Each structure stands twice: as structure tokens, then as C-alpha cells.
Amino acid sequence: MEALRLILLYLHLIGFALLLGGGIAQFVTGKLRINPAMLWGSIIQVITGLGLAAPLRGGGDNEPDPAKLAVKGVIGVLIFIMVVIPWRKKRENVARGHFIGIIALTLVNAAVAVFWR
Template identity: 70%
Template structure:
């Protein structure tokens, strides 16, 4: 089993790298859009949300085969629910010329909450 884990480590690292890129796209896109004063969902935000969900599912998949460093299932479930909320908020609002301020701020806030869950929930 140890050889299996060693072979899967590069894949896990690639998924983690792409997951961080998705976070940067989502948060960076929302900050950039907020600074323009026109609150709308830009392509970086939408693609960031998509990348976050897809790579998050890949990271949560049983690729590592268990062990002491596995995140709690509850943490993964909370992160998945938040990521899906972000994706739905971005996807269904992507074609609007402008979104409600509360909707836009909630999307950015949920992005930060999801990062906080990832970092602080041990």
C-alpha cells in the first residue's frame, strides 16, 4: 500500500496546485470586479469556481487510501457544500449585466470562509 501512496503523491500535489489556482482565480476575479464598481460575475470567477469543485472532488477522492493525515469527513462535506453554493451562485448569475451587491459579497465571503475551513479545521 505504501508504494500506491507514493505513486499517488504527485497527482495529489498537482490537484492541490490546481485547487489553489482556482481559489486565486475566484478571489482575484471577485476583487478585481469589485474594484471596477460594476458587480458582475466575470469569467475568472466562474472558471475559478469550476476548478475549485472539480479539483476539490479529486482531492477528496480516496486516492490516498487512508491514513493519519486524512481530513475529517465532516470537513470535506462542509467544504463541498460551500463550493457548490459558490458555483451555483456564479453559474446562474454569469449572464447578468449586474448582480445584487449582497449576492456578490456573499460569493466573495463564501470563498474566504471555504479557505478558512481548509486552513483552520484540523
Template identity: 70%
Template sequence: MEALRLVLLYAHLIGFALLLGGSIAQYVTNRLRVNPAMLWGAVIQLLTGLGLAAPLRDGDEPAPAKLVTKLVIALLIFVMVFFSRKREAVNRGHFLAIIGLTLVNAAVAVFWR
């Protein structure tokens, strides 16, 4: 089971890199549009996060409050990305919220023990 958890964690990190990297690339070019990397990153983050939340470990489970918090943030990111994917331009505040929530989600994962 540890190997499966590590594969899910690796895929989760790839999803984070796609989501954050895709959004930062769009922000730097000043073309605020949801790109495919952002969409795939949000999907990968959500699916692998659900897999990581499954009870695969022996007594070393994350706190339920942490899991619910991360799930709510991941769902918000997914909804914001999914429903904006076909727009030619996204509002700056909306786009910054995607980046901010992505960073908050990572912070919850790292700092909440």
C-alpha cells in the same frame, strides 16, 4: 500518488486565485458582474476539491465533516456564480456573499484540523 495530490492542490489554489481575484477586481471597479475568471475559478475549485477529497493518502485523510462542509460551500459558490454569469449586474449582497463564502472556504481548509 503524492505527485497527483500536489498537482491537484496546485490547481485548486489556482482556482481559488481566479475566483477571489476575479471577484475582487469586479468589486473594486464597482462593476458587480460575474466574469469568466470567477466562473472558471469556481469550476476548478469544485473539480479539484472533489479530486483532493479522494482517498489518495495513507491514513492522513481529512475529517469527513470538513470535506462535507467544504463541498457544501463550494457548491453554493458554484451555483451562485453559474446562475449569475449572464446577468449584466449582480446584486451587491449576492456578490459579497460569493466573496465571503470563498474566504470562508479557504478558512475551513486552513484552520480546521
């Protein structure tokens, strides 16, 4: 079971890298649009996040706070929605505030994971 958790955690980190890296790359170029890396990163983040949270509901010593899981879940779903809607509508450009919001929420989600104990 530990091997599965580590594989999910590894994939979760890859999703984070895709989402943040894709967002920063687009931001630096100046053309604010949702790229495939951001889309797949958000999908991977939500799916692996659910997988990481689900087996932890058994009640062990290392179980994270349910409030932390809820906050991370809500932020993850918000990011997913903010990425998927412009992607589905095939928008060439995303509003600057919307795009910065995706990047900021991605960083906040990582901060919750690291600093909330």
C-alpha cells in the same frame, strides 16, 4: 500518487486565486458582474476539490475529517451555483449582497481548509 495529489492541490489553489481575484477586481471597479475568471475559478475549485477528497477515503493517518470535507463541499457547490446562475442568465449586474456573499463564502472556504484540523 503523491505527485497527483500535489498537482490537484496546485490547481485547486489556482482556482481559488481566479475566483477571489476575479471577485475582488470586479468589486473594486464597482461593476458587480460575474467575469470569466470567477466562472473558471469556481469550476476548477469544485472539480479539483472532488479529486482531492476522493482518494483520501482509504483511511490513512493524514485523512481529513469527513465533516470538514462535507462542509467544504457544500460551500464549494454553493459558490459554484451563485456564480453560474447569473452567468447563465447573462446578467450585466449582480446584486451587491449576492456578490459580497460569493467573496465571503470563498474566504470562509479557505478558512475552513486552513484552520479546521
